[in-house]
Amino acid sequence: MTQHTMMTGRPVISATGLFTPAESITNEELVASFNEFVRRHNAANAEAIAAGDMEPLQESSVEFIEKASGIKARHVIAKEPVLDPDTMAPRWRERGNDELSQMAEIGVAAARQSLERAGRDAGDVDAVLCAASNMERPYPAMAIEIQQALGIDGFGFDMNVACSSATFGIQTAADYIRAGNAKSVLVVSPEITSGHLNWRDRDSHFIFGDVATAVLVEDASIAPAGHWDILGTKLKTVFSNNIRNNFGFLNRASPEGQGGADKLFVQEGRKVFKEVVPMVAEMIVSEAARLGIDPERLRRLWLHQANAGMNRLIAQRVLGHEATADESPTVLDTYGNTSSAGSIIAFHLHSDDLKAGDTGLICSFGAGYSAGAVFVRKAA
Template structure:
């Protein structure tokens, strides 16, 4: 793609976390686990848990406002809102329409994308395509989750892994060198039973609880993420040495470490927030991106790879010049 092509450029980032921050030690007082057990296997030390008045939509709207402020824009500038989530406030309408209403905006397009932990990248790709096609000018892409609502607190293999939160980016169409350079997305529905929720409107009529076969998910994640990162770099005509930063899905520090080693990247180029936030599903990539932008690590012109894998399985990666 030439430098004169229209690209979707990240103009601002934002995030939001519930007020309640829970340590491993606090969790161990309620669940048969320990700080050592959780830290050794996952790298997680804390997670945020949404209170009764905090929902996917309220967290998403807060992250969106922060992204708009960073971009120097208002809700009136936005003509597309995409919320990536597997934990919407209601079965319908879409969380995106609730976010739109909270922001005080009553026009444009608003819808949800459901691809679990890969949801932000799926939504990001849809927004980027709509911007390049001319059907949107400025988009809010939000990953927002209240994953703790889905947890079985008697299953120590899953309940220690997840947290709640939201992250958002403002994407705008610009001609130049900055913006999304390449994206690769995949799905393989054969692996449903490895990571899923055992409920739904058309089956049990209930929300259900999260179920996971951790070892199998780990194995697939390392293989699939390393592969898709090679694919997206090839599409962008780049090599690993061209990458300034990798912003991975924050599921497990061991998965992230194994993935970047397969790519031959040094650990100091990887943004890690899993210790503070745990796995926030679709929120984790934009949340980690916002942390690294605001603390000054990621700057304009940097080449950044975003990557994630989630239930489905779904997985993908995107290369962006900030």
């Protein structure tokens, strides 16, 4: 069947996949590393600090991290260099052009698990969307490399909407199926967020972790039993500088160098909290009304895993009461913020127990600002 002769379809989520790096960093380990860096920095600049020409760096603590975020640990691909006070960044051997790249490798692992869970062969897939916050390179597209590694005869492209990349990818895949341009689309989100985190910044050094997820979006006519009907999707963007990363091929200053801090993740956390919570809650409630869904009757919310406080307030505004762990599960405590993958991890790990007819919401929000909502219902 060729793409231009396909009939229009009804999109569903057939399965998801998850790759979790073997190594994890606890808050205790992270704080020990960070505080050693602080002590070395302050000792090396003791004269300037004493003269009032430089402010001393402040140490971090486990209590500060958990109060600020709810995070207790995070998985990373390269633990040792991140914890080394002389490096404090991920490092691994640069792979040759004839080798599978690091980002594609973890994306392929998640994709294969989603295909296996759906009982699907890679040859049945029409397209691959690599939806993630930061790509390993500009081109060739990571999606095309993942497509090649999986043996998919179709097309692929990359898309970046920061922490909302996966939900934006799901709507894009669903639109392909509705339009009849594909019957099976993989949305792969390999998030190596440790690479764009400033591990020397006390206010953010604890936030991110590495992971990869995959979502198989297909036409209902070929989907396995127990799939998730996509009832509707809603995307929203509002420009803001409150979460920003200025790294790029036109401006590649070293993070360790003068003026390099903004080439990594930076944010005005309090402003983000104040502005994003009402924006996302209003988007969810208004879209639920358009779809004829009572938001207070949503069985489960799989929210973006960035901050426990934000999720608590958003869930309360949507459900009309303080959400239980069953209604709004968290993976933030053990995975940290994994950017676009966070809500998909929560869905992957906390959805099997729902019954046919149960309705839920996958929702992400982040830099841009960007926000994406995917309303789903468990099929029989």
